[in-house]
């Protein structure tokens with residue numbers, strides 16, 4: 535038992551009205567609305583409005599909000615030139631992190647110091663609008679394809695699928711991604727949101743905060759786990775190889791991707807939504823192997839370790855079944871979470887204080903004289 539909170543477990547770092555993560559009950563709500571209810575009744579755009587305004591929009595407000603987002607999709611020419619200049623084997627999360635950082639250079643609204651809340655809200659929306667375009671344009675550029683002009687007649691989810699596939703998706707495909715976006719939009723003081731809030735609390739600018747967040751989401755213990763799940767399923771290869779694979783991980787203390795959570799001690803409430811979509815999609819494709827393997831892994835981990843699937847576990851099969859390349863899974867998480875990250879930094883700036891925890895010093899107990907370098 536250490537005398538400090540390793541990994542800040544159990545530490546309450548701030549106040550937020552945005553999302554309530556109930557780890558023991560396995561519930562998640564945004565601003566007092568259950569995600570189950572939001573998934574049933576809302577679009578990602580409505581949920582983004584909710585997170586940015588602390589209330590749901592009416593019809594006119596939603597229409598105006600959607601128009602604003604759709605008219606803010608175009609990227610600066612310099613960012614497009616940058617995306618086209620990159621090697622085809624760059625990691626899309628690295629590209630996204632760098633391009634979002636670059637956006638800040640071309641946005642004179644990105645200011646440090648005393649926050650301008652009205653300007654910051656505009657910048658926040660602009661980031662939600664441009665993030666999917668960055669991901670899609672790089673995906674096209676790395677294949678040597680033309681970058682089509684952005685469109686203003688499609689929802690966020692439909693527009694992203696249109697850009698990466700070159701055709702307007704079916705309503706069902708667009709809605710599947712829309713639901714995934716809603717489910718991923720915000721999640722309390724997760725590592726990437728915490729990074730964003732730490733950065734903005736120095737009174738840095740929003741682009742810097744989002745750059746911190748994207749770099750943090752990329753890791754395999756956080757958002758990167760969704761890519762890890764598909765890699766793991768491919769490595770296992772077949773349903774009859776699952777038990778031996780999991781046994782080997784347990785014996786050798788290797789982590790199973792998409793399983794376990796710092797806060798949820800029961801099933802992650804987002805997992806059943808994604809599980810349902812994964813079952814439907816794999817059924818339609820006649821490819822039940824991936825979901826069957828996933829279900830077996832989840833069962834063993836629940837029985838053997840009392841650990842449950844998290845959001846990344848089934849989202850991987852959903853995106854895979856939609857034909858999305860594996861290295862775009864974590865960028866898709868970032869596209870959805872941009873909504874929550876920006877809401878969180880706007881909230882932080884309303885009543886901010888610098889984050890500055892302490893460290894337990896475990897270095898030398900006494901001071902030593904410095905020996906001149908020529909004598910060392």
Ligand SMILES: CC(=O)SCCNC(=O)CCNC(=O)[C@H](O)C(C)(C)COP(=O)(O)OP(=O)(O)OC[C@H]1O[C@@H](n2cnc3c(N)ncnc32)[C@H](O)[C@@H]1OP(=O)(O)O
Pocket residue numbers: 541754755756757759787788789790791792793794795796797839841844845846
């Ligand atoms: C969107 C998200 O960020 S959701 C999380 C995505 N990340 C993953 O799916 C990666 C796999 N999961 C994990 O690494 C962890 O469960 C985390 C990072 C999510 C949470 O980590 P922590 O709260 O720090 O738990 P920690 O890593 O200390 O694990 C506690 C115990 O459970 C075990 N454990 C936790 N997760 C797993 C796992 N996925 N596979 C195998 N064992 C696990 C650990 O080995 C440890 O066991 P021990 O006490 O016998 O040593």
Ligand SMILES: O=C([O-])CC(=O)C(=O)O
Pocket residue numbers: 720721722723724725796797844845
């Ligand atoms: O809350 C966490 O620690 C990780 C997570 O599930 C998320 O960011 O969605």
